[in-house]
Every structure is written in C-alpha cells, then in structure tokens.
Amino acid sequence: xxxxxxxxxxxxxxxxxxxxxxxxxxxxxxxxxxxxxxxxxxxxxxxxxxxxxxxxxxxxxxxxxxxxxxxxxxxxxxxxxxxxxxxxxxxxxxxxxxxxxxxxxxxxxxxxxxxxxxxxxxxxxxxxxxxxxxxxxxxxxxxxxxxxxxxxxxxxxxxxxxxxxxxxxxxxxxxxxxxxxxxxxxxxxxxxxxxxxxxxxxxxxxxxxxxxxxxxxxxxxxxxxxxxxxxxxxxxxxxxxxxxxxxxxxxxxxxxxxxxxxxxxxxxxxxxxxxxxxxxxxxxxxxxxxxxxxxxxxxxxxxxxxxxxxxxxxxxxxxxxxxxxxxxxxxxxxxxxxxxxxxxxxxxxxxxxxxxxxxxxxxxxxxxxxxxxxxxxxxxxxxxxxxxxxxxxxxxxxxxxxxxxxxxxxxxxxxxxxxxxxxxxxxxxxxxxxxxxxxxxxxxxxxxxxxxxxxxxxxxxxxxxxxxxxxxxxxxxxxxxxxxxxxxxxxxxxxxxxxxxxxxxxxxxxxxxxxxxxxxxxxxxxxxxxxxxxxxxxxxxxxxxxxxxxxxxxxxxxxxxxxxxxxxxxxxxxxxxxxxxxxxxxxxxxxxxxxxxxxxxxxxxxxxxxxxxxxxxxxxxxxxxxxxxxxxxxxxxxxxxxxxxxxxxxxxxxxxxxxxxxxxxxxxxxxxxxxxxxxxxxxxxxxxxxxxxxxxxxxxxxxxxxxxxxxxxxxxxxxxxxxxxxxxxxxxxxxxxxxxxxxxxxxxxxxxxxxxxxxxxxxxxxxxxxxxxxxxxxxxxxxxxxxxxxxxxxxxxxxxxxxxxxxxxxxxxxxxxxxxxxxxxxxxxxxxxxxxxxxxxxxxxxxxxxxxxxxxxxxxxxxxxxxxxxxxxxxxxxxxxxxxxxxxxxxxxxxxxxxxxxxxxxxxxxxxx
Numbered sequence: 001x002x003x004x005x006x007x008x009x010x011x012x013x014x015x016x017x018x019x020x021x022x023x024x025x026x027x028x029x030x031x032x033x034x035x036x037x038x039x040x041x042x043x044x045x046x047x048x049x050x051x052x053x054x055x056x057x058x059x060x061x062x063x064x065x066x067x068x069x070x071x072x073x074x075x076x077x078x079x080x081x082x083x084x085x086x087x088x089x090x091x092x093x094x095x096x097x098x099x100x101x102x103x104x105x106x107x108x109x110x111x112x113x114x115x116x117x118x119x120x121x122x123x124x125x126x127x128x129x130x131x132x133x134x135x136x137x138x139x140x141x142x143x144x145x146x147x148x149x150x151x152x153x154x155x156x157x158x159x160x161x162x163x164x165x166x167x168x169x170x171x172x173x174x175x176x177x178x179x180x181x182x183x184x185x186x187x188x189x190x191x192x193x194x195x196x197x198x199x200x201x202x203x204x205x206x207x208x209x210x211x212x213x214x215x216x217x218x219x220x221x222x223x224x225x226x227x228x229x230x231x232x233x234x235x236x237x238x239x240x241x242x243x244x245x246x247x248x249x250x251x252x253x254x255x256x257x258x259x260x261x262x263x264x265x266x267x268x269x270x271x272x273x274x275x276x277x278x279x280x281x282x283x284x285x286x287x288x289x290x291x292x293x294x295x296x297x298x299x300x301x302x303x304x305x306x307x308x309x310x311x312x313x314x315x316x317x318x319x320x321x322x323x324x325x326x327x328x329x330x331x332x333x334x335x336x337x338x339x340x341x342x343x344x345x346x347x348x349x350x351x352x353x354x355x356x357x358x359x360x361x362x363x364x365x366x367x368x369x370x371x372x373x374x375x376x377x378x379x380x381x382x383x384x385x386x387x388x389x390x391x392x393x394x395x396x397x398x399x400x401x402x403x404x405x406x407x408x409x410x411x412x413x414x415x416x417x418x419x420x421x422x423x424x425x426x427x428x429x430x431x432x433x434x435x436x437x438x439x440x441x442x443x444x445x446x447x448x449x450x451x452x453x454x455x456x457x458x459x460x461x462x463x464x465x466x467x468x469x470x471x472x473x474x475x476x477x478x479x480x481x482x483x484x485x486x487x488x489x490x491x492x493x494x495x496x497x498x499x500x501x502x503x504x505x506x507x508x509x510x511x512x513x514x515x516x517x518x519x520x521x522x523x524x525x526x527x528x529x530x531x532x533x534x535x536x537x538x539x540x541x542x543x544x545x546x547x548x549x550x551x552x553x554x555x556x557x558x559x560x561x562x563x564x565x566x567x568x569x570x571x572x573x574x575x576x577x578x579x580x581x582x583x584x585x586x587x588x589x590x591x592x593x594x595x596x597x598x599x600x601x602x603x604x605x606x607x608x609x610x611x612x613x614x615x616x617x618x619x620x621x622x623x624x625x626x627x628x629x630x631x632x633x634x635x636x637x638x639x640x641x642x643x644x645x646x647x648x649x650x651x652x653x654x655x656x657x658x659x660x661x662x663x664x665x666x667x668x669x670x671x672x673x674x675x676x677x678x679x680x681x682x683x684x685x686x687x688x689x690x691x692x693x694x695x696x697x698x699x700x701x702x703x704x705x706x707x708x709x710x711x712x713x714x715x716x717x718x719x720x721x722x723x724x725x726x727x728x729x730x731x732x733x734x735x736x737x738x739x740x741x742x743x744x745x746x747x748x749x750x751x752x753x754x755x756x757x758x759x760x761x762x763x764x765x766x767x768x769x770x771x772x773x774x775x776x777x778x779x780x781x782x783x784x785x786x787x788x789x790x791x792x793x794x795x796x797x798x799x800x801x802x803x804x805x806x807x808x809x810x811x812x813x814x815x816x817x818x819x820x821x822x823x824x825x826x827x828x829x830x831x832x833x834x835x836x837x838x839x840x841x842x843x844x845x846x847x848x849x850x851x852x853x854x855x856x857x858x859x860x861x862x863x864x865x866x867x868x869x870x871x872x873x874x875x876x877x878x879x880x881x882x883x884x885x886x887x888x889x890x891x892x893x894x895x896x897x898x899x900x901x902x903x904x905x906x907x908x909x910x911x912x913x
Contacts, residue, residue, distance in 0.1 A: 011144065011147070012143075015140065015144070017196070018135060018193055018196035019144055019147065019148075021192055021193040021196075022128075022131075022132060022135065022144075022148055022151075022193055023147065023150075024189055025128055025131070025186060025189045025190065025193065026148050026151040026152045026155060027152070027154055027155035027158070028155065028182050028185050028186055028189065029124050029128055029152075029155065029186065030125075030151075030152050030156045030158075030159055031155040031158045031159035032124070032159065032179050032182040032183070032186075033117075033120070033121045033125075033159060034156050034158075034159025034160040034162075034163075034275075034278055035159045035160075035162045035163065035178060035179055035182075036117055036120075036175070036176075036179055037117065037121070037159075037274070037278065038160075038163040038270070038272075038273075038274030038275045038278065039117075039163070039172065039271055040113065040117045040118075041252050041255070041270060042266075042267045042268075042270035042274065043102065043113055043172075043267065044110040044111075044113070044114050044252075045252060045255060045259075045266070045267075046266055046267040046270075047110045049256060050252045050253040050255075050256040050257075051253075051387060053249055053252055053253075054379075054380035054381070054383045055111065055380070056110070056111050056114040056115065057245065057249075057376050057377070057379060057380040058376070058380045059111055059115050060114065060118045061372075061374075061377045062373075063115050064115060064118045064119050064122055064373075065369060065372070067119050068119060068123050068126065069369075071123060079194075080127075080131055080134055080194070081131075081190050081191060083127065084127050084186070084187070085187050085190065085191070087123060087127060088183040088187050088190075089183075091120055091124075091180075091183050092180045092183045092184070095176050095179055096176075098113060098116075098176065099172075099173055099176045099177075102172065124186075131190060131193065131194070132148065134197045134198060135193060135196055135197055136198075137198065153285075153286050156278070156282045157279060157283060157286075160275050160279040160282060161275070162175065162178070162275065163175070163272060163274065163275025164272065164276040164278070165275070165276075167268050167271050167272040168268065172267070198724075220362060220366040223359065223362060223366075224363070227417075228416075229351075229354060229355075229410070229413040229417040230355075230359075230363060232409055232410040232413050233351055233363070233410065234366065234367065234371055236306070236310075236406045236407065237371055237375075238371050238374060238375050239310070239399050239400075239402055239403040239406065240309055240310055240313070240336075240340075240403055241371065241375030241376070241379070242375045242379045242382065242399055243310070243313050243317070243336070243396045244313070244333070244340070245375065245376055245379035245380075246379050246382060246383060246395060246396050246399075247313065247316075247317075247329065247333040247336050247396065248333055249379070249383050249392065250320060250332065250333070250389055251277075251329045251330055251332075251333050253329075253388075253389060254324075254325060254326040254329045254389065255270050255273060255326065258326050277330060277333075278337075280334075281334050281337040282337075284334075284338045285337065285341045285342045286342075288342040288343065289341070289342040289343075292343065293342050293343050296308070296343050296346075296347075297346050297347065297350070298439065299439065300439075301439050302347050302350045302351070302411060302414060302441070303407065303411040304347075305343050305344065305346055305347025305348075305350070306344060306347040306407050306410065306411075307404055307407045308339045308343045308344055308347070309335075309336065309339040309340055309343075309344035309403075310400045310403035310404050310407060311400075311404060312335035312338075312339050313332060313336055313400045313403075314397060314400035314401060315335075316328070316331050316334075316335045317332055317393045317396040317400060318397060319331060319332070320332055320389060320393035320396075321390055321393040321394055321397060324389035324390050324393065329389065332393075350414075350441065351410065351414055353418060354418045354420070354421045355417075382395050415444065418441060418444055419444060439471075442464075442471070442472070443472075445460055445463050445464050445472075446464070446471075446475045446476070447475070448460035449461070449472070449475040449479060450475065454484050457479065457482075458486060458487060461479075461487070461490040461493075461494050462490065464476075464494050465490075465494050465496075465497055471498070471499065472498065473498050473500070473502075476494055476495070476498065477502070477505060479491035480492065480505055480508075480509060485513070485514035485517055488509065488512065488514065488517045489516045489517045489520045492506060492509060492517060492520040492521050492524055493520050493523075493524075495528075496524065496527070501528050501529070502528075503525050503529075506521040506525050507521070510525075510543075510547075510548045510551065511547070511548075515547070515550070515551070515584065518547055518548065518551040519551045519554050519555065521551070522540055522548070522551040522552050522554070522555040523555045526540070526552075526555050527559070533559065533564075537552060537555065537559070537564050540552030540555070541553065541556070541570055546581045546585060547581065549573075549574065549585075549588075550574070550581065550584050550585055550588045553570070553588035553589065553591060553592050554588055554591060556592060556595065557588075557592065557594070557595070566595040566596055567596075568596065568600060568604075570592055571589050571592045571596065571604060572589075574586065574588055574589035574592065575589045575608075583613045583615055583616060586611060586613065586616045587613075587615050587616050587618075587619035588619075589604075589608070590604075590605060590616060590619040590620040590623045591623045593605050593608070593620075593623065594623035594624055594626060594627035594629070595627070598631075601624075601627060602631045602632060605620050605623065605624045605629065606632060606635060608620035609621065609624075609632070609635050609636075609639075614644050614645055617639065617645055617648075621636050621648050621649055621652040622648060622651065622652050624636065624652065625651075625653070626655060628656070630656070630659065630660070633653075633656060633660050634663070634667075636649055636652050636653060637649070637653065637663075637664070637677070637681075638677065640653075640677055641676050641680070646680065650683065650684060653684045654684065654687055654688065657688060658690045658692065661688055661692045661693050661696060662692065664681050664684060664685055664696070665685075665692075665696035665699070667681055668681040668682070668685075668696060668700055669696075669699065669700060675705055675707075675708065678708055679705070679707055679708050679711055682708075682711040682715035685697055685715055686714070686715035686716075686718035687718070689722045689723045690726075691726065691728070693719060693726075694716070694719055694726040694727035694728065695727075697712050697715050697716050697719070697727065698716070698727055698730055698732050698733070700712050701716075701732055701733075701736045702736070702739070704866045705866055706776070706866065706867050709780070710779075710780060713780050713783045713784060714783065716787055717783050717786055717787070717791065720787055720791055721791060729788070733784060734788070736784055737781060737785065737788075737824065738827070740777055740780050740781045741777075741781055741827045741831075743777050744774055744777040744778060744781065744831060745840065745841075745843070745844035745850055746844070746861075747770055747773045747774045747777060748774060748840055748841060749850050749851070749852060749853055750770055750853060750861055750862055751767060751771060751837075752837055752838075752841060752858075753853055753854060753855045753858045754770065754858070754877075755837070760877075760881065761880075762873075762876045762877045762879075762880035762881070763877055763880075763881075765873055765877075766862075766870075766873040766874060766876070766877050769869060769870055769873045778831065779798070781828065782794055782795075785820075785824075785828075789820075793815070793819070797812040797815055797816055798812075800812035801813070801832060812832075813829065813832050813833060816829065816832070817829060856883065856886060859874050859877060859878060859883070859886060859889075860886065860889065863875070869900075871896075871898075871904075872900045872901050872904045875889075875893060875901065875904040875905050875907075876904055876908065878890060878908045878911075878912065879904070879907055879908025879909075879910075879912060880911070882911055883912065884912045886912070887909065887912045887913070890908045890909040891905075891909055892905075893905035894906045894909055
C-alpha cells in the first residue's frame with residue numbers, strides 16, 4: 001500500500017528534499033496571504049463605506065501590476081534568493097509599520113492597505129514560481145508543479161482557517177505578527193532551496209532577462225484580435241472577471257449594511273466572515289476538482305465546462321436581483337470562487353490546445369498584464385454608476401448572459417481552430433494527455449482518421465494513443481486493413497485507447513507481411529488481458545508459423561514482468577531456424593536469451609555477438625545490456641570499432657550506465673588497445689554524467705593522440721553542459737590550458753618556415769595542415785576555458801573570434817580581457833590580438849623557450865610529433881624537395897604502422913635516394 005502511494009507522488013530520486021522545501025514554501029506563501037486577505041475588506045469597511053471600494057479597485061488596477069513589474073525590472077542585478085530575501089524583509093518592515101498606524105485616523109490608509117495586500121500577493125506568488133523555474137527544468141516542472149499546486153491549495157485552506165475560527169482570540173496585531181513570522185520562514189526556505197538551483201541560476205539576473213517578454217502591447221493586441229479563437233477567449237476572461245469583481249463588491253456592500261451598527265465588533269465579524277467564506281469555498285473547490293471536474297470534462301465536454309462559471313454567476317445574480325441580501329451575494333461570489341478554480345479552470349485549459357506554446361505564453365501574459373487591470377477598472381466604473389445591490393446585479397446578469405453566448409461561440413471557434421491545427425499537424429504530443437480529455441476533441445481526432453493522406457492518419461493515430469478513452473472503433477478498425485504497413489502498425493498500437501477487447505481483430509494481423517505489424521498485434525494480444533498474458537505468450541511462442549514466434553519473442557522481451565518462465569528450448573528453437581526468416585529469428589532469440597539465468601544467458605549472447613549478421617549482433621548487445629550482463633561489457637566495447645555496429649554498441653553501453661565507467665576508464669587509459677577503439681570511449685563517458693566519468697576524462701587530458709585528446713575535451717564539455725558541477729575544479733585543467741597554449745605557439749613556430757606563398761605544392765599542403773592544427777589547438781583552449789568559466793560566454797566569445805565581423809571580434813577580445821585571470825590573459829590574448837607572426841614567435845621564445853626553426857629543423861620537429869597527418873605531409877615535403885639530409889627519417893618511418901605514413905615515407909625515400 002505504501003509503495004502504491006509513493007508511486008502516485010511524481011517525485012523521483014534526489015528530488016524529494018527540494019520538493020518538500022518548495023511545497024512548504026508555496027504552502028506558507030498562501031497561508032500568509034489568506035491570513036491577511038480578509039483584513040483587506042474588514043479594515044477598509046471599518047474606516048470607509050463600501051461605496052468607496054471602487055476607488056480602491058481602480059488604484060489596484062493602476063499600481064499592483066505596475067509596481068510588481070518595476071520590482072522585477074530594477075532587481076536584475078540581484079540573484080533570485082537575494083531578491084526573495086529582500087522582498088520578505090521589506091514586507092516584514094511594512095507589516096510592522098501598518099501595525100503601528102492602524103489605530104490612527106489616516107484617511108488614505110485603507111486605500112494603501114487594500115492595494116498593498118494585492119501587490120504583496122502577486123509579488124510573493126510570482127517570486128515563488130521564479131524560484132521554481134531556477135530549480136526545476138521543463139521535464140521536472142511538468143511532473144512536480146501539480147504537486148506544488150496542491151501545496152498552494154492546502155496553504156489557502158490553512159491560512160483562511162486562522163481568521164475563520166480564531167478571530168475572537170487573535171487580535172489584528174497578532175495576525176500581523178504571525179504573517180511577519182511566516183516571512184522569516186520563507187526567507188529560510190528560500191535560502192535552503194536555492195542550494196538546489198540549476199547551474200544557470202548562478203548568473204545574477206541572467207535567467208530573468210531571458211524570461212522577460214519583449215512583446216509590446218500593440219503586438220499582443222494584434223495577436224489576440226487577429227484570431228477569432230483568441231479574441232473570444234480574452235473576451236470571456238474579461239466579462240467573467242468584471243462580473244466576479246462586482247460580486248465581491250456586493251458581498252462587501254451587504255456586510256457593510258449588515259454590520260453597520262456593531263461598532264468595534266464590526267472589523268472582527270467581517271474578518272471572521274471572509275475567513276469562513278474563503279475556508280469553505282477553498283474546500284468546496286478542491287472537492288469539486290477531485291470529484292466532478294473529470295466527469296464534466298470527459299462526458300459533457302469543453303462547452304459545458306466553460307459555461308459553469310458564467311452560468312452559476314447568472315443564476316446567483318438573478319437571486320441577488322430578486323432578493324438582495326448577504327446570503328444571496330455570498331452565494332453569487334461563492335459560485336464564482338468554487339467554479340473558477342475547478343471546472344472552469346479545467347475547461348479553459350482545454351481552450352489552449354489549438355495554440356502553440358509561444359502563443360499560449362503570450363496570451364497568458366496579455367491576460368495577466370492587460371485584461372486583469374482592464375476588468376478591475378471597468379467593474380469599478382460599473383459599481384460607481386449603479387451603486388446598489390439590485391442595479392449591480394442587473395449589470396452582472398447582462399455580463400453573464402453575454403458570457404454564456406461567448407461560451408457557445410467559443411466552442412465552435414475551438415473546434416475550427418483545433419481542426420486547422422490537426423490539418424497542419426501542430427498539436428503538441430507532449431501536451432495531448434493534459435488537454436485532450438473532452439469528447440468533442442476526441443471526436444475531432446477520430447474524424448481525422450478519414451483523411452486520404454497517410455501522414456495525417458499516422459499523426460492522428462499517435463495523438464489518439466496518448467489521449468486514451470476514445471470511442472472511435474468505427475473509424476479505427478478499418479485502418480487495420482489499410483494498404484500502408486505503417487498505418488496498420490499504428491492502428492494496432494491505438495487499440496488500447498479503445499474501450500473493449502479487440503483481440504480477435506489483432507489475431508488476424510499475426511499473419512501480416514510486415515514484421516512491425518505482427519509485433520504490435522502480439523503485444524496487444526498479450527497485454528489486453530493481464531491475467532492471461534503468460535498463457536497467451538506461451539501459445540504464441542509455440543505457434544507453427546515462425547513469423548508469429550518471432551513477434552511473440554520480441555513481445556516477451558518487452559514484457560519481462562509477464563510471468564513467463566523462459567527456457568533454452570525456446571531460444572535454441574529460434575536460433576536453429578533456417579531460410580529467409582533466420583536473421584529475424586536469431587535476433588529474437590537474442591532477446592529471449594537475455595531472460596535466461598545468467599550462467600546460461602552469457603554464453604548464448606556471447607555466441608550471438610560473433611554472428612555474421614549485424615542485426616543479430618545489435619540485438620544481442622542491446623539484450624545483454626538490458627539484462628545487466630556485465631560479463632559482456634568488454635565484448636560490447638569492442639564493437640565500437642565497427643562503424644555499422646557503433647550506434648548499437650553506444651546505446652548498449654549507455655544502458656549499462658555508471659556501473660561500467662571503471663571498465664571504460666581502464667580501456668581508455670590502456671595504450672595496448674587500438675586507438676580506433678580508445679577514441680570512441682569519451683563519447684560514451686560524456687553521456688554518463690557522474691563524478692567518476694569526469695575523473696576518468698580528466699586523467700586522460702594529456703593523451704598523446706591529438707584526436708583522442710580533442711574528443712576527451714569535447715566529452716568534458718558535454719558533461720559540464722549536462723551537469724554544471726562536472727568536472728570539479730582541478731589543477732589539471734589549468735595545466736592543460738597552459739600545455740595547449742604552448743602547443744599553439746609551437747605549431748606557429750613550425751608553420752613560419754612554410755608560410756611563403758611562393759612555396760611548392762607540398763609545402764603549401766604542410767602549411768595548410770599546420771594551420772588546421774593551430775585552429776584545433778585554439779578550439780581546445782577555448783573548450784578548456786569553458787570548464788573554468790561560464791561555458792556559454794566562452795562559446796559566444798569563440799564564435800565571435802572565428803566570425804568575420806570586426807566589431808564582434810573586438811567585443812569578444814574586450815570581454816576576455818575582463819574575464820580571464822592575469823596569467824591566462826598574458827598568454828591567450830596575444831594569439832587573438834597580435835597580427836604579426838614574428839612577434840608571436842619571439843614571445844614564444846621568451847615565455848616557453850621555443851626557438852625559431854629553420855625548414856629542416858621544423859620538419860624534424862614535426863616528425864617527432866604524434867600527429868600522423870602532419871607526419872605524412874612532412875615526409876611528402878622531404879620527398880618533393882629531395883632533402884637528402886633527412887633521408888634517415890624517411891628510412892625510419894618506412895616501417896611505420898600507419899599505412900599513409902609508411903607509404904609516404906617509402907615514396908620519399910626513393911625520391912631522396
């Protein structure tokens with residue numbers, strides 16, 4: 001039971017601590033707000049009549065969003081944790097200020113307090129999500145943000161409990177002190193959670209600069225009103241926002257009238273009323289969300305879901321019009337709060353499906369920045385115009401009737417927009433499960449299966465596989481006989497989305513000419529009834545048709561938990577198959593062999609790793625890796641040298657994961673292994689982001705082979721990009737930067753004797769090879785700098801230096817001049833700034849002791865280096881120029897192991913003889 005409950009929590013290993021902190025943070029934030037929120041109205045109505053509230057709404061519309069934006073804009077130089085700390089300290093200070101002045105007759109104080117609480121609520125919630133954005137990446141956010149949302153709901157219930165049931169025992173001063181204490185808790189939670197930030201958070205304000213939208217209001221207006229779907233969405237939000245603001249004023253007006261003659265008790269009673277109101281509406285909202293929302297969306301559809309809010313407000317507003325009282329106004333606002341954050345939210349989320357992520361983000365920005373303020377201001381003007389319960393309820397009735405009409409129009413616009421996006425194949429597969437749950441959307445997907453275009457059908461099938469609960473058998477089953485094997489395969493894989501058992505239809509496809517269709521059919525047959533899976537698999541493995549047995553074998557490999565006891569008889573039976581299906585049978589046998597006990601499995605898989613068919617070898621490697629057979633690691637590593645098997649070998653080694661980093665490190669460091677094999681190891685280590693991988697790569701930074709050394713550095717860059725803390729700061733990186741810089745200067749000194757443009761063709765070839773060597777040395781220098789400084793900054797600087805624009809090159813040099821430490825600056829900047837090769841060579845002589853070389857000295861030095869291409873070019877130059885003084889070197893390299901070097905040396909030796 002405990003395991004099942006843990007499985008429901010979307011938190012993976014290593015995320016529990018920080019997610020607990022973030023859960024407590026949003027819980028505390030909403031607790032803080034809902035303790036103070038009732039005091040917003042109670043303090044205002046204690047000092048001013050409800051007829052003055054519209055002015056507070058207007059002030060809120062003007063200042064709340066503006067001040068919040070200014071806070072973020074002018075705090076860019078602060079890190080997020082510093083911003084959160086400073087904000088909470090300022091809030092604590094202001095709370096103590098309000099605590100000291102609330103008893104004084106200051107006419108503007110109720111307005112300031114009202115606007116202040118709105119600003120604080122927006123600011124604190126926005127800063128929480130800002131912090132969450134620095135801690136979680138996009139994939140984590142999709143899993144965890146729902147859990148954090150539950151923390152927000154729990155916090156709102158806990159916060160509203162305080163004024164609801166403790167107002168008689170807790171004074172206003174005490175509530176303000178509790179709120180201040182929560183701010184200190186938030187500071188502590190932020191400081192601890194910040195330690196779990198992602199690497200890019202280390203640059204103060206950098207993330208916020210990127211996240212801030214550059215869209216102007218006119219661009220957002222053009223976007224919204226350029227689409228009927230978007231315009232109707234915005235209109236619906238605006239109308240319901242105005243109606244809900246009117247409903248809130250009506251409650252405050254009724255409270256003001258009901259408690260007018262209660263004197264000092266008025267503030268406490270209003271505070272208590274709002275506390276209980278928020279407490280029960282929050283509980284009802286979450287209850288409705290958990291029990292009714294899913295049913296409404298899946299059975300009644302998007303049209304019903306979005307009409308609940310305006311429909312509920314309409315009925316309640318009619319009640320206020322007929323019998324204006326505190327109870328009817330509370331019912332109107334309660335229906336707004338309950339439906340807005342449950343059924344309406346779910347329905348409104350569905351309306352975002354036809355929108356791309358970029359448009360979705362812009363629309364939400366437009367609603368938050370513009371529509372929210374506009375709605376508050378319009379509501380205030382309506383209230384000032386009518387100024388009584390019956391008149392304002394009439395206005396609310398008009399607004400909600402219009403909203404219902406917009407909902408009906410929006411339903412049609414949604415269908416058209418969704419249909420157009422399906423035709424353009426722009427529905428986001430990652431979002432389909434979240435958004436496509438209503439029957440109308442599912443029906444649109446099913447209707448798309450009638451398309452004459454294969455790509456459109458395949459696209460719709462993949463969407464249906466993700467959506468599930470599709471009643472579209474009439475559209476799907478005919479596709480099982482489609483002319484395209486790809487359509488037939490995807491149609492079979494969509495069968496689990498249908499209610500019911502279609503095993504008989506799938507069994508007919510076991511004889512399909514396409515292997516993929518047969519495998520999909522076998523998987524469906526064996527998974528449709530979990531209780532019968534083992535028996536069905538056994539029956540298919542004993543089938544007389546070899547194609548069916550192969551499909552069943554692949555199915556067994558994909559369902560290791562099916563409970564089928566595997567034996568060697570099944571495996572040997574597949575390995576002994578002859579004829580056209582032999583390769584497929586042996587490949588399937590490899591997958592089954594991995595399910596045998598280790599003592600039997602290893603021998604069979606090793607035998608298959610020597611098979612002549614690459615498909616069989618690839619299958620054996622992948623199967624052994626999935627089974628975790630470490631005895632086969634060395635055999636798999638050897639396949640990295642074979643081009644046609646390299647990709648499968650890489651995938652298999654990555655499946656083993658960090659368990660094999662030690663073995664990979666031994667092979668990388670062992671010069672007894674071929675260079676061709678050792679050069680492939682860094683690629684694998686780069687994709688196993690552990691400290692052990694980083695240490696192994698650092699230990700091999702000084703590899704003699706230039707290509708191997710280059711790949712080691714690239715692998716370290718990949719590790720650093722994946723995990724900012726890898727590799728750890730080690731002296732070997734700085735030492736390698738020094739060595740590579742020296743290598744650049746030495747290559748420059750070797751290049752100089754061959755730089756004459758009037759040289760022979762062989763000299764020009766050698767000059768070109770040396771220049772390529774210098775370019776590679778410079779790239780390695782910058783890649784190593786990327787391990788010590790912010791990698792993106794170094795990359796942009798390097799790109800500017802290699803580009804053709806002089807202004808960007810100058811800016812990059814200036815940037816590096818300010819960034820690099822003095823000892824590095826004096827070595828690297830001259831390479832970028834000094835146009836004279838003679839001066840650089842003179843500098844190399846002074847700093848590194850590298851002398852200027854004559855032509856023959858340079859050739860001798862090149863032949864001492866491990867670079868085989870430079871050796872071949874140097875030997876060609878010796879032979880072409882008939883340099884007899886170097887004939888001994890030609891004789892030496894005529895016995896080289898490298899074919900190109902050996903043949904070039906033999907040719908040169910004949911020329912100088």
